[in-house]
Amino acid sequence: MGTTDGSTARFREILAVREFRAIWLAELQSVLGDQLARVALSVLVFQRTDSAAWPALTYALTYLPDLVGGPLLGGLADRFPRRAVMVTADLLRALLVAVLAIPGLPLPALAVVLVVVQLANAPFSSAQAAMVPVLLDGSRYVLGQSLLKMTNQLGQLAGFALGGAVIALIGPGPGLAADAVTFGVSALVLALGVSSRPAADVRVDRVSTVRRLAAGAGTIWRDPRLRVLVGLAWLAGFVIVPEGLAVPYAAEIGGGAATAGLLLAAHPAGIVLGVFALGRWVPDAVRLRLVGPLAAGAVVPLLGYAFAPGLGVTVVLLLVSGACAAYQVTASTTFMRLVPDAERGQAFGLAGSGLIAVQGIGLIAGGVVVARLGSPSVTIAVIAAAGVVTAVPIALAWRRTYRSVTS
Template sequence: MATRAATFRSVLAVGEFRAIWLAELLSQAGDQLARVALSVLVFQRTNSAALTGLTFALTYLPTMLGGILLSGLGDRFPRRTVLVVSDVVRAALVALMAIPGTPLWLLCILLTAVVMANGPFKAAQLALLPDVLDEKRYVVGLAVRNVTVQSSQVAGFAGGGLLVSLLNPYLALGLDAVTFALSALIIRWGVRWRPAARSGKDPVRLSAFRLVWRDPRLRLIALISWLSLFYIAPESLAAPYAAELGLGALAVGLIMASHPVGSIIGAYAYTRYVSEENRQRTLGMMGILAGIPLLFSAFQPDLATSMILFGLTGAFSTAYTLQCAATATRLLPDAGRAQGIGLLATAALTAQGIGALLAGVLADLSAASAAIAMAGAAGVVTAIPLTYAWARRDHGHDRASTPQLPDTHRNTPTADR
């Protein structure tokens, strides 16, 4: 009865969550718009799929450094402060990128710094959610957040493709800077200040690896999240793939938007029609299903068919990503929650960056369509043993199917019993 009472409306009725939701909606839309602009800009200047993939990779890969080195800031300092400062820093850096004529090498340096600042922001944001939402609304809140992120990606990718095709790519970067500034203002005035989760007198230590490594479920979640290495291929190769089909910048945005459209549908359907127990059981299986649609890109289907296939990949990959996030956040203690979440999020984003780079290299050696198909095949093969391992873990540990919210009085994550 209590679970049914938790709806999208009841979650959005929480004022602090609305502020976080609106801020993320703005900044995510700006980010995707900027990704379209950078992909088109680099491909136009260099005509190289590898360099286009490298640029796209830079929108993910440096998060590894930011997530590992800076995510702990969300435990050592008030999380609202970390969110606001991160937004202000990113707004300033992206504003520099928006200056017309900026050399590509300088764009790459600035982009690397922007993405590094994303690490502590995401860690602090996700660590704050269990404080903002009660247990009944928490999982639904994650679903709302996921739908919001993917919806903003659709708007950013599709709108970005149209904007870049009509105007200047640097305008998209300027709009991205504005979204970061607005996000900082919304969080500053819409989220209540809370003290740091860990005392500033505590010794500084990188304990995220230990937090994750001690729990076999968290280790598996980290490995499953790395499947994004394979499933980022359609987005990272959107420009050369569209060129294979004889299409332009608008098609690039539509191809990039396919994955988030599928993600919106997948997040809603998975949380609405699949029980918590079955979501836990099918966690690994979703990773296998996500790779199958990509195999058909080898036949170079038309734009509409390609968008459907990439949308299916988005739906299935979002299903396992959402459940991974919910389970991991509940297993981590409050005092190390930001670091643990930062590490897991960093693993997923780093995988996407590596996958984007490898996909670009494969596309230069063969073709974008063939590279996407090979990425899908590799994802399916990798997901099979992970699915088996998760099934064994799920059947052997009843608590894995019904994880609890973190106990803020403990200093270690829930261990297997």
């Protein structure tokens, strides 16, 4: 249901949908607040422990709970009204992040509260992902997800560029308080801007969480299209390795913290460019056909790390990889459209937690391999080679199955 007068009108069209606009506005300010909070937490913990290990562990705690929360709590987005799930999760996070801002909070208590904050992210993300295809149909849905993805990546870029400076100016406590406010604002925007709908799963006899997990996994496993889409998404486990080794690689090519910052920003910038280009110039049918080649293309440029090129060439490699990684938007939107509405929250939770898991495995593998090989550049290239070997058969499988998506 796109327009005929170009991409600008199409973006304007989806933002004219009041409920989607509310979801986008809530996402915009929440992403900025979350990036600020991650920096604030790392600074706060480092100030109190004078240890490099504790900030790294704290940063990991902002991701790891999703491994559990996705499968166990994602189904709440199907069992309860999705607007209520999002608003409740936001209010809970606003309260808990405000607790994190309390001066002198013991570190064990801080860790526990942080884990609960991240657990609340799982039902929110599942509810949001399941609601967007209800609000937008056809190509508008893909464009809406593209806008949310670009917003998320631009928020990360802003966090890399400005987070440290802002926290240095206002301090970690006020930074956490600002994040709490963003959650409260998000809850208000969603409550006022999104209509209430009944739960998608209207079965009276509620099944157990274990049975819901099994049913969700069965839905994915029985459909070869869903299996391939999950495999394509999980290739991110290979693509994330340069992020984990950005600092030692920067040192290897003669750079420092500024070089590492540019390397960390390059891949998200490439994703923004790729998402915008696919949304603006590529028709839906072509986007679907390109998912497989682009998935492989996200890994192939990383083979160039084998030559330990200078900063300029490496940034180009990461930009190309990020632009190709924009296929994730098409893969995720296609996945959500193929899953029945009553199971979307659970399916998203399972696939999303798996995505986080493979990214964690990729980062761990990078650390283990670089300890053996000693060279970050060779490590990234070796893991990229394994990624290409993995990506090619999955891309070929998509070539055999994608036509059934449009049939």
